Amino acid sequence: MSFNLKSITRGKVVRPPRIILLGVEKIGKSSFAAGADRPIFIPIKGEEGIDDFDVDKFPVCHSFDEIESALDTLLEGGHNYKTVVMDSASTAEPVIWQSVCDEYNVSSIELAGGGYGKGYGFALDRWRTITEKLDRLRDEQKMASITIGHVKVKTFNDPERPSYDQYQFDINEKVAHMLFRWADFIGFANKNIGITEEKGGFNKKIIKGDDLDSETNYLFTKKTPAHPGGGRGIYGKLPSEIPLYWESFMEEVQALLNPPEPKKKKA
Numbered sequence: 001m002s003f004n005l006k007s008i009t010r011g012k013v014v015r016p017p018r019i020i021l022l023g024v025e026k027i028g029k030s031s032f033a034a035g036a037d038r039p040i041f042i043p044i045k046g047e048e049g050i051d052d053f054d055v056d057k058f059p060v061c062h063s064f065d066e067i068e069s070a071l072d073t074l075l076e077g078g079h080n081y082k083t084v085v086m087d088s089a090s091t092a093e094p095v096i097w098q099s100v101c102d103e104y105n106v107s108s109i110e111l112a113g114g115g116y117g118k119g120y121g122f123a124l125d126r127w128r129t130i131t132e133k134l135d136r137l138r139d140e141q142k143m144a145s146i147t148i149g150h151v152k153v154k155t156f157n158d159p160e161r162p163s164y165d166q167y168q169f170d171i172n173e174k175v176a177h178m179l180f181r182w183a184d185f186i187g188f189a190n191k192n193i194g195i196t197e198e199k200g201g202f203n204k205k206i207i208k209g210d211d212l213d214s215e216t217n218y219l220f221t222k223k224t225p226a227h228p229g230g231g232r233g234i235y236g237k238l239p240s241e242i243p244l245y246w247e248s249f250m251e252e253v254q255a256l257l258n259p260p261e262p263k264k265k266k267a
Contacts, residue, residue, distance in 0.1 A: 014257065016082070016144035017235065018134065020089075020179055022151050022169060022228060023189025028217050028244050029088075032189065033146045035246030036083040042070045046091035056081070064099035064126055067092065071133040077141060084137055086130075088148040089179065093171045096126045120172055127175050131182050147179065151188075151227070167227040180228065185235035188220045188227040189244050217244040 023029045030049040033039060041050050041057040044067065050057060058070045074084060086092065097109040100122045104112040112119030137143040152170040157163045167188065169176040180186055221238040223229040230236060234256040242248050 016138050016142055017184045019146045020183040020186045021146055022149045027189045029148045029189055032244050032246055033085040038082040039085050040081040041085045041087055043087050044091045045095055047087050064096050074137055083144045086147040090150040090170050096123050124174055164225060166225060185231035186229050188229050192218050219244045
């Protein structure tokens with residue numbers, strides 16, 4: 001494509017979002033995604049979370065080639081889907097590793113390409129293939145994407161303060177960083193937990209966690225020491241916590257896209 005002065009544009013552009021949705025187990029990540037605008041799920045071996053949802057879905061993908069095939073099918077067009085849901089990145093990782101192992105005829109990702117971490121680089125290239133296809137779906141089919149992921153608790157060695165535990169994306173660190181940079185919005189799903197202290201015997205403190213709202217799960221939108229989060233553009237301006245429903249999420253997005261006009265001062 002060649003450019004000229006007529007190809008220059010100006011103004012804000014809001015494209016369908018690329019969402020990374022992380023969260024603790026059984027919190028409602030798939031349920032949240034099922035509420036999105038005309039979703040189509042790509043379930044990956046090891047995920048059965050959408051069996052109880054009346055949503056359109058591809059057959060379970062058992063290989064990287066099948067993941068690509070599902071994305072390529074959507075790229076062909078001829079459908080009215082508006083959101084593609086990868087469920088999940090966590091179960092896609094071993095499938096992608098197996099693809100690398102098969103290509104290099106080795107038994108472990110550590111041995112691919114002669115070792116020295118090369119296998120993880122080959123896997124990262126496959127992840128880039130997935131994100132490139134998701135980008136094409138956004139550009140060519142005007143589709144949003146939601147990539148679901150699980151978390152693990154791991155100690156973070158902070159260079160400026162004492163180490164602490166945090167929820168982290170449970171996939172290879174380089175892949176997680178790439179997906180975080182790529183995404184427009186990273187959300188973390190969990191309960192709203194309050195911490196209380198009680199005095200115990202022998203001057204000991206008893207720490208208790210209480211669910212502040214047992215009826216509602218929440219989408220946390222900001223990065224904290226405890227968990228990932230954040231967004232660019234309007235997705236970086238969302239309230240720090242939103243009920244974990246797609247409708248609630250979109251209400252906040254629409255409020256940012258269409259803010260109320262300021263009241264005119266009386267003369």
